[in-house]
Amino acid sequence: MISGILLDLSGVLYTEDQAIHGTAKSLLRLQQSGLPIRYVTNTTRKPRHKIHQQLLELGYSIDFNDLFTAPMAAHAYLLSNQLSPFMLIHPDLMDEFADLSCDNHNAVLIGDADQGFTYNNMNRAFRLLINGAPLIAMGKNRYFMQQDGLSIDAGAFVTALEYAADTTAIITGKPDPEFYRSAVDNMGCDMQHTIMVGDDVEADVNGALAVGMQAILVRTGKYRDGDEQRISSDQATCVQDFNAAVDWILPRINQP
Amino acid sequence: MISGILLDLSGVLYTEDQAIHGTAKSLLRLQQSGLPIRYVTNTTRKPRHKIHQQLLELGYSIDFNDLFTAPMAAHAYLLSNQLSPFMLIHPDLMDEFADLSCDNHNAVLIGDADQGFTYNNMNRAFRLLINGAPLIAMGKNRYFMQQDGLSIDAGAFVTALEYAADTTAIITGKPDPEFYRSAVDNMGCDMQHTIMVGDDVEADVNGALAVGMQAILVRTGKYRDGDEQRISSDQATCVQDFNAAVDWILPRINQP
Incomplete structure (x- = not known):
């Protein structure tokens, strides 16, 4: 039986900037069932408010507070550990970390930096890591879907740095158990009765x-x-x- | 007992463009012992003739034919398998592969591309790999020594592509057993009586x-x-x- 739902966004509701046919209507059916839903994404090319805005524009009615992003979790981790990261991230994401100190870097934060994945940036991150800085990664996804096909994702560059500096990244997005737990707790559910829907067999499903x-x-x-x-x-x-x-879930709802 | 020597170059004889003190004299002592020596390098930022020229300029007397490079081995592999690679390599190395067909890429060749490690190049390589192209890597070194400190090496980017495309690279330089065997065979020695000298605990020593x-x-x-x-x-x-x-080796020479 199912008491709560975690929903991946990109590749499930939409691909690039296009809604997948019928998904807005299906989401509405799910929402009308009364089941709590939280939206969990490792997207690191856009800030949270832009993701929310895009969802509204595509016709989904979603509460901003129900949106759980890997950058949110990374921000909380960096803040609580008083870390001042060198940021290998997308320029559009910089604002979400603007309140963190960036003097005397003592950590590396990595997301999908896109064109920011240059040799010099990777080398700068590497040199911090071999001097003991922790590596904070907003996910470790292998690839994602773009309009012109599958594209290499940040997880590859995380793995590159782990290999070169002989270290292990702290993952703050999916499939980090803490990330999943915070979203499930927020619904007031337990793990056993929560179902996760996603297009990534590793981070989402496994x-x-x-x-x-x-x-x-x-x-x-x-x-x-x-x-x-x-x-x-x-x-x-x-x-x-x-x-x-949604057809699969609705008959299995645990009605209180 | 020792009957032949394999010698790594960068980090052993010289660092960057500077000979390490006393090494030219020590190499001469080793050469005068009559022991066969082959020089084995994973350097992929320079073509073979430039490496040789630099060795002469730094005061080492080395026969061009005794120089075994990872790009040489990669070239032989690509040729014998009739592969037409997309090349993620240093611009200075392009000449060594100029005779290979570069139409309809059906493989990826990777070396230390330096500034060539852009997101777009990595993505291009990734897309070939997920369509089944083999990944040919001229070494998998984690880092190398530059004048301003340790720098991330091609092995990190090899690992990134292996992870994203769920594949395993074919390594053509050290520590590929075939690469070592070709140099040892060339001396007319056996493995057991050959000693390898290097600064890389993984590729050289292990x-x-x-x-x-x-x-x-x-x-x-x-x-x-x-x-x-x-x-x-x-x-x-x-x-x-x-x-x-050299002091360690000379008393252990197996005199015929």
């Missing part, structure tokens, strides 16, 4: 299963043929798209 | 030990405190520099 949630893999966005073979347990299902996911 | 050679780690170049703790067997020793390595 990440959710690893913390005891249920999961649905959708065959949209970055989904590739055969991804369902990589699901780590039978506590997950794979359906055509978000519309089919 | 790589040589893995194929049955002896090895010496020198505390120059990219050597970092504690590297000797990472040596994988007791068939290796660690000394101050190349001069001390």
Whole structure:
């Protein structure tokens, strides 16, 4: 039975700047069921308010406070550990970290920096890391879907730095258990009765299963043929798209 | 007993463009012992003739044919497998691969591309790899020594592509067993009586030990405190520099 839902955004509701057919209506059906929903994303090319604005423009009715992003979690981590990071992130994301001190870098923050992934920036990060700075990564995704095809994602550059500096990144987005827990707690649910819906078999599906949630893999966005073979347990299902996911969920709602 | 020597170059004989004190004299002593020597390098920022020219300018007397480079091995591999690679390499190295077809890329060749490691180039490589192209890497070194300190090396970017595309690179330089074997065969030696001298505990020392050679780690170049703790067997020793390595080797020569 299901008491709460975590929903990935890009590749589930929309691809690039295009809503996936029928998803606005399906989301409304889900919302009208009364089930709590939180939206969890590792997107690091846009600040939270821009993601929210885009959702509204695409026709989804979503409360800003229900949006849980990897940069939010990274910001909280950096602040509570009093870290002053060198930021290998997208220029559009800089504002979200503007309140952090950037003198005397003692950490590296990494997201999808896009054109910011230059040799010199990677080397600067590497030199901080071999001197003991921690590596804070907003996700470790392998690739994401762009209009012209799959594209290499920040996780590759996280792995590059981990390898060169012989260190392990602290992941603040999906599939970090703390990240999932904060969203589930916020709904007042428990892991067992929460289902995660996503297009990423690793961060979304296997990440959710690893913390005891249920999961649905959708065959949209970055989904590739055969991804369902990589699901780590039978506590997950794979359906055509978000519309089919809602059809699957609604009869299984745990009515109080 | 020792019948042949493999010698790493950068970090052993010289650092950047500076000979390490006493090494020209020490190399001469080694050469005068009559022991065969081959020079094995993963350097991919310079073509082979430039490396040779630099060695002569720094005062080392080395036969061009005794120089074994990772790009040479990569070239042979690409040619024998009729591959037409997208090249993520340093502009100075392009000439060494100028005879290969570059239409309809069906492979990715990666070396230390330096400023060529842009997001767009990495993404182009990624897209070929997820379509099944093999990844040919001229080494997988983590870092190398520059005048202003340790710098991130091509191995990090190799790892990034392996992770994103879920593939494993074919390594054509050190520590590829085939690469070591070709140099040892060229001397007419066997692995057991050949000793490898280098500053890289992984590619040079552990790589040589893995194929049955002896090895010496020198505390120059990219050597970092504690590297000797990472040596994988007791068939290796660690000394101050190349001069001390020659002192260690000479009394152990296997005179025919």
